[in-house]
Amino acid sequence: MENNQEQQVVSMPRIGDAAPEFTAITTQGEINFPSDYKGEWVILFSHPADFTPVCTSEFMTFATMEDQFAKANCKLVGLSIDGLYSHIAWLRTIKEKIEYKGMKDVEVNFPLIEDIKMDVAKKYGMIQPNEDSTKAVRAVFFIDPKGIIRTIIYYPLSLGRNFDELYRVVVALQAADEFKIATPADWRPGDDVIISPAGSCGAAKGRMEDEELDCKDWFFCTKKLDKDVVLDKILKKETQSVE
């Protein structure tokens, strides 16, 4: 049993790796990943199974937020170890029958990958056999416009994701790239940001004397970054790419 479990975990991509490539059938036609998403951020996420309640609540939430992610130049791609017809039937059921937390008539327009053979799930380490050997865990891969994995979050089968956090991650990653800063705990646009640690004694002294910085100590300096400046930069790109 232990050997079987080890064999099923074929690979575990890591932060900083190029996103493993694949071609797959989805509810929106064939996709070539990540090349079809070049120039855009993309969240590739897995869910355990169609026609299950936690996954249904998640899909309704993600579909409802799809425009919000699109404004941050971020596309969504889902996956489960189910076939295309199951996916289609489930998404139709969600639209026609399910009302949840004020969401109803919800149409899922982003692609949902069929992965009966687990080819993609294995490439991305989405099968974690000690949790379940036939269902994908709730994995979330944040992939940047160059196809590099920038953040990975895993949840177990029983725990529905926090979609505000997923959106926060997309914005924070882009803010870090755009403004060459880091973001502290629980950061949201408008909060102070962290500048990279001083790399020399001279830089450490300079930091402490810089009136634009708020240094708690030489290694821990923050600065103001206006919310509108952050959002303008991040949301503007989507407007440009749509035009």
Ligand code: BEZ
């Ligand atoms: C769900 O999505 O409801 C679910 C899926 C697999 C195991 C437990 C819950």
